[in-house]
Amino acid sequence: MPDVKLLVASRNAKKLRELRRVLDAEGISGIELVGLNEVPEFPEAPETGATFEENALAKARDGAAATGMPCVADDSGIEVDALNGMPGVLSARWSGAHGDDDANTALLLAQLRDVPDERRGAGFVSACALAVPGGDESVVRGEWRGVIARTPLGENGFGYDPVFVPEGDGRSAAELGPEEKDAASHRGRALRLLAPALQALTK
Numbered sequence: 001m002p003d004v005k006l007l008v009a010s011r012n013a014k015k016l017r018e019l020r021r022v023l024d025a026e027g028i029s030g031i032e033l034v035g036l037n038e039v040p041e042f043p044e045a046p047e048t049g050a051t052f053e054e055n056a057l058a059k060a061r062d063g064a065a066a067t068g069m070p071c072v073a074d075d076s077g078i079e080v081d082a083l084n085g086m087p088g089v090l091s092a093r094w095s096g097a098h099g100d101d102d103a104n105t106a107l108l109l110a111q112l113r114d115v116p117d118e119r120r121g122a123g124f125v126s127a128c129a130l131a132v133p134g135g136d137e138s139v140v141r142g143e144w145r146g147v148i149a150r151t152p153l154g155e156n157g158f159g160y161d162p163v164f165v166p167e168g169d170g171r172s173a174a175e176l177g178p179e180e181k182d183a184a185s186h187r188g189r190a191l192r193l194l195a196p197a198l199q200a201l202t203k
């Protein structure tokens, strides 16, 4: 049987790289990953959902409907305890400009300037959705707890990684190697939960 094509729907190049890395590491056989730049452009709805799950499902559904391929999508962000769970689903545009990692991170650090160490808890959240054209939908959630640092550290990863210190050895998420991040991260956890549904596509 030829490989099943699976669309991986993300416009964030660094996130896309993580999605592909984790899916490849899961060693799911018989699936060929296809990126958005390998399929004809299609209209993508704005991410207006109130939850990560809603947004992830909408992205996966759009991709599946437009291409006829099963489609996996991630919607993610950071929930900061001292901000009552914000930026949450607004993480990508917290400073106003979509995907401006430096501005988003700087605004978050400024907002938390007077928050003491014991109240700097936060968690990354990833909802990963799978939509099969005309068929099943599933969505799972992964979380990664840590604290918000006082200054950015590290060059790896993307987004809020330099200011997020996961529970563990005190390094920021941007100081972890790619495989170290995948093993612990919200996205890694969510995608591994989705692995059985992905493998089932080949049956």
Ligand SMILES: O=P(O)(O)OP(=O)(O)OP(=O)(O)OC[C@H]1O[C@@H](n2cnc3c(O)ncnc32)[C@H](O)[C@@H]1O
Binding pocket: 009, 010, 011, 012, 015, 047, 074, 075, 076, 077, 078, 091, 092, 093, 099, 101, 104, 124, 157, 158, 159, 160, 161, 185, 187
């Ligand atoms: O929607 P797509 O095209 O996948 O790409 P995006 O960057 O817009 O992604 P989201 O809408 O899911 O927004 C997620 C934002 O949350 C942040 N984020 C999510 N996962 C992260 C991670 O692993 N490390 C650091 N920041 C992360 C980062 O700022 C992202 O821009």
Ligand SMILES: [Mg+2]
Binding pocket: 047, 092
């Ligand atoms: Mg987005």
